[in-house]
Each structure stands twice: as structure tokens, then as C-alpha cells.
Amino acid sequence: MASVTLESVRKVYAGNVEAVKGVSLDIADGSFCVLVGPSGCGKSTLLRMIAGLETITAGKIRIGDRIVNDIEPAERDIAMVFQNYALYPHMNVYDNMAYGLRNRGTPKPEIDKRVREAARILAIEPFLDRKPRQLSGGQRQRVAMGRAIVRKPQVFLFDEPLSNLDAKLRVQMRVEIKRLQRALGVTSVYVTHDQVEAMTLSDKLVVMNHGVIEQIGTPSDVYRRPQTRFVATFIGSPPMNIMEGIVEGPNLVSVGGSLLPVADMRADLKADTRIHVGIRPEDVRVVEDGGTAFRIDVDFIEELGATQLFHGKIAGDEFVLQAPTGLIAASARQLALTVDATNVHLFDRETGQRLGQVDP
Amino acid sequence: MVERRRLGNIVPHLVLWIGIAIVAFPVYLAFVASTYDATTIANGQMGLAPGPLFLENYYRAIFVGTSRSTREPVGTMMLNSFVMAMGIAVGKIAISILSAYAIVYFKFPFRMTAFWIIFITLMLPVEVRIYPTYKIVADLGLLDTYAGLIVPLIASATGTLLFRQFFMTIPDELVEASKIDGAGFFRFFKDTVLPLSITTMAALFVIQFIYGWNQYLWPLLITTKDSMQTIVIGIKKMIVTQDALTEWQLAMATAVLAMLPPVAVVILMQRLFVKGLVETEK
Numbered sequence: 031m032a033s034v035t036l037e038s039v040r041k042v043y044a045g046n047v048e049a050v051k052g053v054s055l056d057i058a059d060g061s062f063c064v065l066v067g068p069s070g071c072g073k074s075t076l077l078r079m080i081a082g083l084e085t086i087t088a089g090k091i092r093i094g095d096r097i098v099n100d101i102e103p104a105e106r107d108i109a110m111v112f113q114n115y116a117l118y119p120h121m122n123v124y125d126n127m128a129y130g131l132r133n134r135g136t137p138k139p140e141i142d143k144r145v146r147e148a149a150r151i152l153a154i155e156p157f158l159d160r161k162p163r164q165l166s167g168g169q170r171q172r173v174a175m176g177r178a179i180v181r182k183p184q185v186f187l188f189d190e191p192l193s194n195l196d197a198k199l200r201v202q203m204r205v206e207i208k209r210l211q212r213a214l215g216v217t218s219v220y221v222t223h224d225q226v227e228a229m230t231l232s233d234k235l236v237v238m239n240h241g242v243i244e245q246i247g248t249p250s251d252v253y254r255r256p257q258t259r260f261v262a263t264f265i266g267s268p269p270m271n272i273m274e275g276i277v278e279g280p281n282l283v284s285v286g287g288s289l290l291p292v293a294d295m296r297a298d299l300k301a302d303t304r305i306h307v308g309i310r311p312e313d314v315r316v317v318e319d320g321g322t323a324f325r326i327d328v329d330f331i332e333e334l335g336a337t338q339l340f341h342g343k344i345a346g347d348e349f350v351l352q353a354p355t356g357l358i359a360a361s362a363r364q365l366a367l368t369v370d371a372t373n374v375h376l377f378d379r380e381t382g383q384r385l386g387q388v389d390p
Numbered sequence: 391m392v393e394r395r396r397l398g399n400i401v402p403h404l405v406l407w408i409g410i411a412i413v414a415f416p417v418y419l420a421f422v423a424s425t426y427d428a429t430t431i432a433n434g435q436m437g438l439a440p441g442p443l444f445l446e447n448y449y450r451a452i453f454v455g456t457s458r459s460t461r462e463p464v465g466t467m468m469l470n471s472f473v474m475a476m477g478i479a480v481g482k483i484a485i486s487i488l489s490a491y492a493i494v495y496f497k498f499p500f501r502m503t504a505f506w507i508i509f510i511t512l513m514l515p516v517e518v519r520i521y522p523t524y525k526i527v528a529d530l531g532l533l534d535t536y537a538g539l540i541v542p543l544i545a546s547a548t549g550t551l552l553f554r555q556f557f558m559t560i561p562d563e564l565v566e567a568s569k570i571d572g573a574g575f576f577r578f579f580k581d582t583v584l585p586l587s588i589t590t591m592a593a594l595f596v597i598q599f600i601y602g603w604n605q606y607l608w609p610l611l612i613t614t615k616d617s618m619q620t621i622v623i624g625i626k627k628m629i630v631t632q633d634a635l636t637e638w639q640l641a642m643a644t645a646v647l648a649m650l651p652p653v654a655v656v657i658l659m660q661r662l663f664v665k666g667l668v669e670t671e672k
Binding site for chain 1: 561566567571572573577581582585
């Protein structure tokens with residue numbers, strides 16, 4: 031096992047396209063780190079640089095205490111699971127898993143032992159003689175994982191491994207990957223654009239956008255205290271509501287004429303500064319029309335089964351409210367809402383940075 | 391649409407059978423002619439049913455040859471043709487798979503230039519460069535040799551292009567997975583690219599074997615010894631201008647024999663071809 035350390039890693043492609051703009055990151059030994067972001071944010075490029083499939087333009091990557099910048103992928107002691115599995119179509123499952131070990135000159139009995147053990151862990155023993163094309167998507171996924179496991183690498187790298195599976199299988203494999211990683215205790219780096227995968231799998235969540243890291247933290251950290259407006263809207267479904275607001279005084283802002291108390295607010299914000307106010311759809315409560323309440327006009331309702339989404343507007347800004355089904359009458363046209371001061375997030379209108387206390 | 395199918399099946403079948411009859415009848419006639427003696431054919435007394443001399447004519451053709459024009463038995467010609475066709479087919483596959491591999495998987499300066507130069511030779515048929523090629527082969531002392539017959543015809547733009555197109559369909563992730571699995575470029579070629587290319591190789595082999603087997607102009611130029619002549623040249627030599635001197639029954643037997651190896655290659659390779667198609671299906 032080993033930690034992975036990135037020091038101001040940059041990647042510039044031909045034509046001066048900067049895909050990764052100086053990323054520094056510490057991934058602790060045995061932890062599960064998820065890189066999440068929209069497509070084109072540089073997360074895959076970063077992963078491929080760790081794997082050695084892309085050259086590193088600047089910066090250093092360490093696996094353990096070894097700088098791996100100039101080391102071949104095969105020598106880096108990593109294993110990678112690809113989105114399309116990248117199984118060798120002409121080899122059966124056994125050979126697919128054994129191939130890397132054979133190239134490394136591992137003795138035959140050892141290969142056999144490891145392949146059979148991996149097959150047992152992944153429940154693919156009955157398929158060892160089959161070719162990949164005779165397997166279902168989920169089974170191929172397992173073989174791809176098996177190929178990674180038999181190597182007993184220092185680091186697992188996952189490149190959107192679940193995107194090609196259907197929704198049900200994806201949930202199931204997600205749980206299995208998590209369980210497997212716990213059991214083996216191998217440091218893992220996982221790339222995805224799916225924020226649910228990101229939240230559920232990670233010990234450490236890294237949100238990326240436009241080639242830079244927006245925030246690093248535990249999933250709940252990132253969810254409860256997003257450091258930028260981008261993170262606030264990217265993590266969470268439905269996304270956080272962002273509205274125009276004005277600073278009224280210390281720990282007090284107004285949105286559409288209603289006053290909202292704010293717990294986490296930078297002390298040096300001057301009154302009348304225009305800011306963005308973020309509130310998660312599930313953090314608001316419906317109240318009897320009263321003093322501090324703000325009102326939304328309901329346009330339509332989406333049924334999600336357990337919850338309902340009320341789409342409406344507050345002073346021209348779109349607003350979505352999530353509430354358990356039945357809590358709010360479906361016929362409601364106007365709702366008075368209140369929100370806890372701790373659940374109001376403020377962001378700079380220009381930079382999108384969180385305007386919270388510097389160190390909570 | 392279903393109720394109209396019965397009639398719909400008859401018309402295409404009819405057209406097919408007419409087509410087959412048009413194509414197959416001359417071949418059948420050649421076979422019939424190869425089972426009579428020369429006089430019957432020359433007198434125009436040959437019927438539509440095969441004659442009595444099948445074994446005798448074919449024995450003479452394969453092991454003895456015509457009495458005047460070719461001086462070599464067809465067995466030798468077939469061996470020559472076979473060696474040439476095999477050499478060209480195998481050589482072309484070997485050369486073009488390697489050059490396509492280089493063009494697709496290695497980044498070197500003027501890579502695309504190299505590709506385009508190969509591609510441009512497609513537009514240059516053998517006949518255009520036949521004199522310089524002859525000069526080179528003659529200077530190398532390769533006249534009347536198998537090498538002389540085979541080597542100039544090996545370079546293939548078609549093959550390179552075909553393999554290149556196929557290699558481009560192999561997903562990049564497979565290359566990357568191989569890299570992580572510790573396979574270098576040679577290993578990747580041997581363990582992954584070759585097994586996946588079997589279908590393409592089979593297709594190319596069929597095309598190139600027939601191409602090699604049917605070569606006429608090139609062997610005509612560079613072979614002078616009777617022992618080196620190919621079967622296509624042999625047939626031409628057997629048909630002498632004075633009609634009466636032509637031993638038609640032997641010429642026809644030779645023609646039938648000349649058809650067999652290409653047919654065999656198509657039939658044998660077709661199995662592999664279809665099998666390969668089914669196996670690489672994703």
C-alpha cells in the first residue's frame with residue numbers, strides 16, 4: 031500500500047490547451063479518493079497522469095515515496111479499471127486476469143492461486159473459461175476489477191468504471207467496489223462525473239472544474255460547507271438554489287425583500303453588497319406566513335415518490351423546494367418558507383468563492 | 391408484406407439461376423472438352439455430356455504435358471504458381487501488417503507522409519513501373535527465380551490501408567491496458583493485435599492469393615526457363631495460333647486444374663473468415 035501525492039501537477043496539450051492547471055493533492059494510504067467534476071474538467075487527465083498514460087507537463091507525482099514522473103505504467107505498481115473495461119476480447123476470463131502477471135514473470139502456481147482467489151472474491155468462478163463477449167456488462171466489470179486485484183498493486187485507479195452499466199447494476203457494483211476497497215485496503219483513486227457515486231464512495235472528495243481543484247474534503251464537508259458556488263450547485267441533487275441577495279448587516283441578508291439570518295458570514299462584508307445566496311432544496315421549511323418568512327410562487331410539482339419537488343420563483347430567481355410527499359398540499363400556489371441560519375450559504379457574485387468565516 | 395413473399399421468392403431465384411447458368415456454362419463446357427480427344431473437339435463432334443477420356447487426359451496434363459508447346463507437365467506449373475501465389479499472399483500480409491502497425495501505433499516524424507507515399511502507390515499499377523522493376527530484378531540476378539516472381543509484387547498499399555483501418559477500430563484503452571499489464575509494443579502486437587487481426591488476414595489472404603495466382607504479365611517477362619513457367623503462362627502457350635495444332639483437351643484440362651487452387655482457398659478461408667467474423671463480434 032502507498033499514499034499518492036501530487037505537487038502542482040500541470041498538463042498542457044499541444045496547441046496550448048491547459049487541461050490541468052496546477053493540482054496539489056495528498057491521498058492517504060488506504061483511503062478512497064474520488065475525483066468528480068463535469069466532463070472536460072481534467073479529472074480523467076489527472077488520473078491518466080497518475081497511471082502514466084499521459085506525460086506530466088510540470089509538477090511531481092509520488093506513489094509512496096517514489097517520484098513516478100518518468101516511470102513506465104507497468105513499473106508504477108498500479109492497476110486501472112477502464113470505463114469500457116478494456117478486456118482482451120480474444121482471451122478468456124482467466125487469461126485476461128493472468129496476462130499482466132505472466133508478463134511480469136510471476137510463477138505459474140502463484141498466478142493460478144491469485145486468479146482463482148480474485149475470481150472467488152468477485153463471484154466469477156463459473157466464467158473463467160468464457161470470452162468477454164459471452165459475459166454481461168456487470169460480469170465484464172467484475173473481470174476488469176479482477177484483473178486489477180490479481181496484480182496486488184499499491185494503488186487502484188478507476189476511470190468512470192460504472193458509466194456503462196444500467197442504473198440498477200450501477201448501484202449494486204458501487205456497493206461492491208466500496209466493500210472490496212475496504213476489505214483490501216488498497217489506496218484508490220476514482221474518477222466519475224456522477225455526484226451520487228462520488229458522495230457514496232469517497233473518504234476524500236475532490237471536486238474539479240476547468241482544470242483546478244474547487245474543493246477537497248469529506249463528502250459531508252463538501253455538501254454542508256461548499257467552498258465555491260460551483261461546488262454548491264454541482265454536488266447535491268436537485269442542486270442548491272442560488273439567488274440574488276443583498277447584505278443588510280452582520281449575519282443578515284435579504285432575498286427578494288425578505289430578511290434571512292446567516293450563521294456563517296464573513297465579518298468584513300459591507301452592508302448593501304450584492305451577493306449570491308445559496309439554499310439547498312431540502313433545507314427549507316414551510317411556515318405560516320410570518321415575519322421572517324420568504325415566499326415562493328409554485329409553478330409546478332415533480333413527484334419523486336418519497337419526496338416532491340416544488341418548482342417556483344423567488345423574486346425572479348428559480349427556486350426548488352424538496353419536501354416529503356404529503357407534507358405540503360399539492361394545491362398550494364404560494365408557500366411561505368423559512369430556513370435555519372446555518373443552512374444559508376453566501377457566495378461572491380464575481381469569483382463564486384464562499385463568503386464564510388475564514389476558519390469555522 | 392408477408393403474403394407477397396411466396397411470389398417474391400420465385401423471381402429472385404429465377405434471376406439467380408439464369409445468372410448462374412450464364413457464368414457456369416462455359417466452365418462446364420471447358421470441363422466437358424477436357425474429357426474428349428483432340429480430334430473429336432476439332433471436328434466439332436463434342437457433346438454436352440462428359441466424354442470417356444477424363445483420367446487419361448488429366449494424367450497426361452499433370453504428369454507429362456503437351457507434346458510440343460509447353461514441354462513441362464502441368465504439375466510443375468501448378469507448383470510454380472502455388473509458390474508464387476503463396477509467397478505474394480503471405481509476404482503482403484507480413485509487410486502490410488507491420489507497416490500499418492508502425493503507422494498507427496508509433497509516433498515518428500513524417501508518419502503521415504510515409505502513409506501517403508504508400509497510399510499513392512495504389513494509383514500506380516504494376517504495368518507502369520514494369521520496366522524499372524524488370525531492370526532491378528535483372529540486375530539482382532533474380533530472373534527465373536521464385537524470389538524474382540514474388541518480391542516485386544509484395545509491397546501492398548491495399549493491405550496496409552486495410553490493416554490501418556482495422557487497427558484504428560481497436561480501442562485505445564486496450565493499448566493502455568496492455569501498457570499497464572507490462573506488455574511492450576512487440577508483446578502487444580503478438581498477444582493482442584495479431585489474434586484480433588485473423589479475420590482481416592484471412593480476407594486479405596484470399597484476395598492476394600487469387601491476385602498472385604492470376605498474375606500474367608510479370609511472370610511472362612521474367613521467366614524464360616520452361617521449368618519456371620506458371621500455369622497461366624502455360625495455358626497461353628498451349629493455345630497455339632494454328633488451331634489444328636492445339637491440343638484442346640489438354641489446354642482445357644489445364645484450365646480446369648488452374649481453377650482448383652483459388653476455389654479451394656476461397657472455400658477453406660471462407661470458413662475461417664466467417665468464424666473470425668463471429669468471434670470478434672462485440
